[in-house]
Amino acid sequence: MxxxxxxxxxxxxxxxxxxxxxxxxxxxxxxxxSLSRTSFPLSVSQKSISTKWNTHNNLHKSQKSSLINLYGPPGPPPLHSISTVHPHHHKPILSIPIGQKLPNITLSYLNPNDAVKTLTLSSLCRGKKVVFVGVSAAFSPTCTRFLKRVESEKSRGSDLIACVAVNDVFVMRAWGESMAVGEKVMMVSDGCGELSRVLGVSLDLSAKVCLGIGVRSMRFCLSSFNGVITNVNFDDEEENFVYVK
The missing domain is CATH 1.20.5 (Single alpha-helices involved in coiled-coils or other helix-helix interfaces)
Incomplete structure (x- = not known):
């Protein structure tokens, strides 16, 4: 049992x-x-990790952060910069926003009879598409290229191109004649720099003593219709002068 x-x-x-x-x-x-049937895609970067880009890596051990001992050194640098603004260039901002009227400032010019004439912006822009080209110095190579470029691009879609600079009327007309500007281009003087101050585009070049110039205007291209600002662009090309001692 x-x-x-x-x-x-x-x-x-x-x-x-x-x-x-x-x-x-x-x-x-x-x-x-089931595991054999399931595939898991792996996205492993083949790029080797380097810390040479980080200046913290070159410090003495006593100066390094204690966090490195805990979390290790930093990884590779980012592929693309986060900021879209150039670190050495400050983008200018117009004092008068797009969609607002231009200030009614009086400018001057020299007519064909060598007589100095004045005109206001309201009378100049009334019922017209006017492109204002601001330059720093008449006859300078960079400003000459800038004016010619704007003339070739904007002449068809505008009624008038007004080149404005903090120069006298005689210099402005002589500069226009030397470039043989077209009939649509008007060389206008902002002798006291009032327009550049109101627009917020004044440029102090007094530090460049060898140039012999003071407060001027940034290079800009401002489009307007009937006195209202429709678009504005700035030129950031630097002047390349040759200094002889």
Missing amino acids: SASINNIAATFANLQITSSSSSSSSSSSSSSS
């Missing part, structure tokens, strides 16, 4: 072990098969 009981117990023990082992094996096989 005891022998038969032992045989029954042994039989149930074998069945339990077999079922558990078979279920575990089936689950493991199903999971392994």
Whole structure:
């Protein structure tokens, strides 16, 4: 009797072990098969990590931050700069926003009879598409290129191109004649720099003593219709002068 009981117990023990082992094996096989069917894309960069770009890496050990010991050195530099503004250039901002009227400032020019004439911006712009070209110095190479470029691009879509500079009327007309500007280009004098001050485009060049000039205007191209500002662009090309000692 005891022998038969032992045989029954042994039989149930074998069945339990077999079922558990078979279920575990089936689950493991199903999971392994599902894993084999599932593919996980790996996007591992092949670029080697370098810390030479970080100046903190060149410091003495005593000057380095204790965080490096905890988190390790910095990774590679970013591929693209976050800022879209050039670090060495300050983008000018016009004092009068687009959509506002130009100030009614009086400018002057020299007519064909060598007579000095004055005109206001309101009378100049009334019912017209006028492009104002502000320059720093008449006869300078960069300003000459800038005026010619604006003339070629804006002459068709405008009624008048007014070149404005903090120069006298005689210099402005002589400069226009030397460039043989077209009929649509008017050489106008902002002798006291009033227009450049109101627009917020004054440029102090008094530090360049060898040039012999003081406060002038930035180079800009301002489009207007009926005296209302529609667009403005600035030129950031630097003057390249040759100094002879």
